[in-house]
Amino acid sequence: MKTIQTMKTNARTTGVLYLIIIISGLFSELFVRSGIIVPGDANATAGNIAANSFLFRIGFISDLIMVMSDVGVPLLLYFVLKPVNKGLSMLAAFFRLAQATVLGINLLNFYLPLLLLGDNSYLSSFSDEQLNSLSLLFLNAHSYGYLISGVFFGISCVILGHLIFKAGYFPKWLGILVVAAGVSYLIDCFVNFLFPELTSTSEILVMTVAVVSELSLCLFLLIKGVKTN
Numbered sequence: 032m033k034t035i036q037t038m039k040t041n042a043r044t045t046g047v048l049y050l051i052i053i054i055s056g057l058f059s060e061l062f063v064r065s066g067i068i069v070p071g072d073a074n075a076t077a078g079n080i081a082a083n084s085f086l087f088r089i090g091f092i093s094d095l096i097m098v099m100s101d102v103g104v105p106l107l108l109y110f111v112l113k114p115v116n117k118g119l120s121m122l123a124a125f126f127r128l129a130q131a132t133v134l135g136i137n138l139l140n141f142y143l144p145l146l147l148l149g150d151n152s153y154l155s156s157f158s159d160e161q162l163n164s165l166s167l168l169f170l171n172a173h174s175y176g177y178l179i180s181g182v183f184f185g186i187s188c189v190i191l192g193h194l195i196f197k198a199g200y201f202p203k204w205l206g207i208l209v210v211a212a213g214v215s216y217l218i219d220c221f222v223n224f225l226f227p228e229l230t231s232t233s234e235i236l237v238m239t240v241a242v243v244s245e246l247s248l249c250l251f252l253l254i255k256g257v258k259t260n
Contacts, residue, residue: 063093073167088145095135127187133180148166175223178224188209188244208243209248219234
């Protein structure tokens with residue numbers, strides 16, 4: 032009984048962290064980057080950053096909170112799913128930690144425009160146009176860093192979904208959804224790098240399959256934790 036209660040506590044704590052990840056990630060993407068970054072227009076993007084520098088910094092902190100929360104999730108999921116298969120649970124945790132590591136390092140690309148566009152005398156040899164272009168370049172690199180992290184996350188989701196499907200204390204449909212999410216992330220990553228002309232299609236796949244899957248997992252962990260009957 033104590034083991035089940037501990038498992039349920041770990042699962043619900045994971046759900047709380049998942050909710051933090053979803054909220055902070057969506058805030059940074061939808062309310063910061065999408066409103067500030069103008070694709071292909073370095074001058075407009077730089078102007079938006081200058082006019083909304085505090086919002087830009089909040090977006091950075093929000094992403095930092097997301098990454099820190101993403102460090103706790105694999106550890107707790109490892110404790111929850113270790114009874115199913117200890118080795119695979121550890122492997123899923125390692126891949127998710129690799130994703131968090133890439134995301135953490137990638138945040139430097141997101142912050143660099145603030146340094147480039149700030150009042151820095153050592154950048155006086157660069158023209159404003161050059162600094163604006165470099166800023167947009169780093170923001171584009173940040174988006175590709177997200178895609179690279181998605182490879183590790185996708186593999187982690189496939190393993191995690193398999194473990195959830197095998198576990199008797201999670202519904203099998205949830206495991207199938209998580210596997211599907213992992214596959215959609217992998218498809219989106221490789222399509223972006225190999226067939227960039229098809230990215231609009233792969234992004235739709237992620238927005239439908241992955242979003243539904245992660246919201247379902249988050250809500251199940253928050254509300255139910257684990258099945259007890």
